[in-house]
Amino acid sequence: MKILVPVKQVGVLDEDFELRDDGRDVDPDYLEHELNEWDDYAWEEALRLREEYGDDVEIIPLTVGPEEAEDGLRKCLAKGGERGIRVWDSAMEDSDPMAISRVIASVAEREQVDMVFAGTLASDHGFAQTGVSVAGRLGWPQAAVVSNLEYQPGASTAQLRRELEGGLEEVMTIQCPAVLTIQLGINEPRYASLRGIKQAKAKPIEELSHTDLGLSDDQVGVAGSASRVRRMYVPEKGQAELIEGTSAEQAQRIAEIIKQMQGEA
């Protein structure tokens, strides 16, 4: 029984940043990278199942990205799991979620996995599309924003709860195999032990290109994408107000604003 967990090293913006010369993304000089928070929860959910049901459950972290993205896989493997997969080559630059999902679905088929746990969204671009698109490509059922999961590996269904608007939660049963996008708070991700971190350095990470997965050049990168970022910019400030003056003046102004918001002034 295999669970595939796609993870992403997301870009974290510096306090000050500049956009690329083409105006379509942030200058990478201003980005730090870290494992997407949602993916940390998804991996923890996979780890939890493996711990509960034993070695019959294989959990595999997968990332689609250049060499630096391997850090994210190592972070996962430091907590558990025996191997990881990284897919990348130059033709995959500028892939959108549709193209990325094609790659992930190909790996899922190649590995013959039984479930896919993805993060609900990635904190950098926030499309929230990759997981659900993978389900579409595989023809599997999917559930998004999963906040609780009861699943016995190998079972034909899983019970889960999903977060909805207005604080509502939905309890549902889903047919397996399925793709679940995992919400923050579903569990408490662990910290890797020192031994785990050292061991992770020696764990194998299989490196694949799109052709290894049987994908053609026009199925990845810009050619394989359904969307294209035209422009990225910082919008003009809206209602933000810089409160100046002495501390007494600032307190007075804050009190005025609170009263205005309460409809008292």
Add this chain to the structure above:
Amino acid sequence: MSAIMMAHSDHSINELLDQARINQDPYRAAALHPWLDGSQRAICEKIIFAHRRQPRLFAQASYTPVSLLQRLAREKDQITLNKLVKNTATPTKVLKQLLQGDDDRQRQDAVAAHPNASAALLDSIEDQESSVRREAICYNQNTGLMQMYRLLERASLHECKGMAQNPHADSTLLRQLWTAFGDQYLRAEIASHSNCPTELLSAALNSESTLLRRKAAGNANLSDSQLVDLLTDSNAQVRVASLRRLEHATLSLIDDPARRVRREMARKSVLDSQLIKNLADDEDHWVRRWVARNSVAPESVLRKLAKDEQTEVRRGVARNSSTPVDLIIELASDAESWVRAAVAIRSDLDEEIIQQLHDDESVDVLAGLGRNPASPQALLAHIAVHPDRDVRRSVALNPRASSEVLERLLEDPYPINRATLCRHPALGEDELWQLTDDAQEQVRFSAVQQLCSRGAS
């Protein structure tokens, strides 16, 4: 510091440098940087500057050693320099170095607003034509008196308010500011200034403006009799401001209708017994809470407050240094863990109470015991392996924890606990050496820093 300085009888700075070089670790290199001389520093810098991103990270970090900040100030990379000038840990000598031959106006503006910029440095970058620069210098607390006089000629009301808060403003400048605009907020700042001329302070105290009277009541130069007079002010904020500066509260306030006045009274270290009694019965639980914390509260009052329905009031009694032992024992069994936790952090606990709390399941109680210097080492050893990371960290913060107990935290999965551990003086040097090879960069940095500091002392 010499390169031959020994950090440990069996290990040397050279070994740490080798570690940094073999692992190409910028964090170990950064921690070593201040302790090295020329050629060895060059080795560290090669590691630190190997990737463009790393110097930028150090340029904005509060922990970066000054020697490295100085080196970063020589960089050509504009992003590094921008981060360096905004780093509040950057000392004035590095800011000065940064400005040499640098005509970047935004960086000069950032220096003008920097809390470490010296008066001389601010003087050197004065630009009367730039409103951004003027404002930054007017609000900088290090700006010197003569520069403020120069700025005053063209200063806006907003800029004058900045100067009125400057501790170097003298009475003559404050007089000029007082008459400059007639603005009550500006005058309120002047009224609270320690150099406020007597006649202006008097005018503020007698003003119809509550704001002026309140700020004047906070002036450090007021005499006790002036403060006592202000206790009869019709405005509660003024009464609070004057009470805050007095050591004692007077009986005249016993029936003060304002809760905030009664709360301030309850914190005073000199309190009339009748006043304490009244405050202990106050309907406002914040008032009772402060009485419960007050070391001058008599035993009878503490016994009464120990049975208060409000958790925070009982917690106040548990934290009070005057609370008798039998009451502490009683509070150690309180139904609320937050109250028991207040007992657990008392450094005067005897063995009986510690035993009573030993099996408590509350993380707050256990974290309290973990930090408590009175806790026996066996208990600390038990807490050091607790499942909760914050409970475990409390042991690393305990100044009396033994090296044997601390060893239990060496492989703590939570990196902040290991970084905290590095700073514990009882941690053995062999253990610190182990942490120099930690998986987390901040832990390695702290461990190397500690080893170097110990070797120097």
